[in-house]
Amino acid sequence: MSISVTVPLGDRSYPVLVGRGAVGRLGDMVPAGVERVLVVTQSGVPLDAAGVLRGAGLDVATVEIGNGEAAKSLASVEEILGRLSALGATRRDLVVGAGGGMVTDVAGFAASLWHRGIRVVHVATTLLAMVDAAIGGKTGVNLGHGKNLVGTFWQPSGVICDTAALDSLPPREVRCGHGEMAKYHFLTGDDLLGLPLEERIARCVAIKAEVVASDERESGRRAILNYGHTLAHALEIETGFAMAHGEAVAVGIAYAARLARRLGRIGEDRVGQHLRVLEEYGLDSGLPATSDPDHLVALMHGDKKALDGLTFVLDGPRGVEVVPGVDGAEARKALADMAVR
Ligand SMILES: NC(=O)c1ccc[n+]([C@@H]2O[C@H](COP(=O)([O-])OP(=O)(O)OC[C@H]3O[C@@H](n4cnc5c(N)ncnc54)[C@H](O)[C@@H]3O)[C@@H](O)[C@H]2O)c1
Numbered sequence: 001m002s003i004s005v006t007v008p009l010g011d012r013s014y015p016v017l018v019g020r021g022a023v024g025r026l027g028d029m030v031p032a033g034v035e036r037v038l039v040v041t042q043s044g045v046p047l048d049a050a051g052v053l054r055g056a057g058l059d060v061a062t063v064e065i066g067n068g069e070a071a072k073s074l075a076s077v078e079e080i081l082g083r084l085s086a087l088g089a090t091r092r093d094l095v096v097g098a099g100g101g102m103v104t105d106v107a108g109f110a111a112s113l114w115h116r117g118i119r120v121v122h123v124a125t126t127l128l129a130m131v132d133a134a135i136g137g138k139t140g141v142n143l144g145h146g147k148n149l150v151g152t153f154w155q156p157s158g159v160i161c162d163t164a165a166l167d168s169l170p171p172r173e174v175r176c177g178h179g180e181m182a183k184y185h186f187l188t189g190d191d192l193l194g195l196p197l198e199e200r201i202a203r204c205v206a207i208k209a210e211v212v213a214s215d216e217r218e219s220g221r222r223a224i225l226n227y228g229h230t231l232a233h234a235l236e237i238e239t240g241f242a243m244a245h246g247e248a249v250a251v252g253i254a255y256a257a258r259l260a261r262r263l264g265r266i267g268e269d270r271v272g273q274h275l276r277v278l279e280e281y282g283l284d285s286g287l288p289a290t291s292d293p294d295h296l297v298a299l300m301h302g303d304k305k306a307l308d309g310l311t312f313v314l315d316g317p318r319g320v321e322v323v324p325g326v327d328g329a330e331a332r333k334a335l336a337d338m339a340v341r
């Protein structure tokens with residue numbers, strides 16, 4: 001049994017299918033008129049998306065891109081575009097991104113460029129891609145100067161989240177997915193902890209879908225999806241990316257709660273709720289012992305969301321929202337409130 005969630009974007013609305021074995025329904029997501037499919041994937045990614053598509057009578061080619069953020073590059077995009085060219089792909093054809101968030105970001109970007117945009121379907125195989133990266137239409141690659149500096153908004157025609165893929169996911173990748181999952185616990189009043197995995201993933205997708213639908217191109221509210229991310233980005237930089245994104249987000253969520261408490265936006269009980277959720281996922285919410293708080297504050301000032309002073313996404317009486325103009329001294333004090341690991 002799969003759960004279907006719709007990302008409601010008018011005539012660009014699309015389904016997200018969550019469930020064990022959901023990849024078997026990939027053929028149903030192929031838009032009418034498609035003859036050829038290029039599957040973009042990586043070595044080590046489970047689920048035979050290409051096989052399912054062949055079984056549905058399609059002409060399927062596969063391209064494997066490299067692993068890791070270094071391969072999230074314009075060179076990988078060029079490789080995909082080269083394959084589309086060699087296949088003689090037309091505007092009627094389809095790209096399928098099968099993998100984690102890195103693959104779906106790169107595949108989506110390439111699809112948005114080929115003949116000024118052809119359709120793409122994602123088969124998300126990491127927890128992080130299922131609840132976050134594959135949903136919402138942000139695509140992109142890194143440049144030497146920074147992460148995700150080049151990209152497009154390009155919504156997929158459908159997304160598959162087959163939880164069977166998670167059987168082979170390494171524990172650290174699971175932890176990273178949990179870091180992003182944890183943020184959804186605070187974007188609505190729902191208690192997600194009690195839900196079975198498939199339902200919880202589907203709820204996270206539905207929450208993201210609602211936020212994306214309300215502000216597709218991030219002119220405002222969509223930024224709440226960056227809950228916990230201001231400190232997380234600083235920690236990633238400070239640790240030279242030794243701390244993985246999702247691990248840093250977990251610490252960032254604990255910090256956002258402490259800062260909101262300091263600013264009188266939430267009470268101690270709500271801080272406790274944050275720490276409980278992180279603990280429930282087995283996530284470490286303390287600062288690394290090597291962290292330099294003054295340096296972290298300086299790094300947060302450099303965050304791209306900063307307009308005037310420090311901008312955070314914080315919980316409060318109206319729920320989680322973007323809060324500009326936070327005093328750097330308060331931000332520093334909230335770091336001192338943090339546990340150290
Ligand atoms: N577009 C967005 O809105 C958005 C949101 C969040 C993150 N992202 C992007 O997502 C990327 C991170 O995604 P990620 O965490 O999925 O990492 P990833 O895509 O790099 O995958 C991590 C590793 O797991 C492997 N893998 C994938 N599925 C597997 C499986 N089922 N079993 C075993 N191994 C598997 C991959 O080959 C890779 O080596 C970043 O580049 C980030 O910028 C994008």
Ligand SMILES: [Zn+2]
Nearest residue numbers: 180229245249
């Ligand atoms: Zn994130």
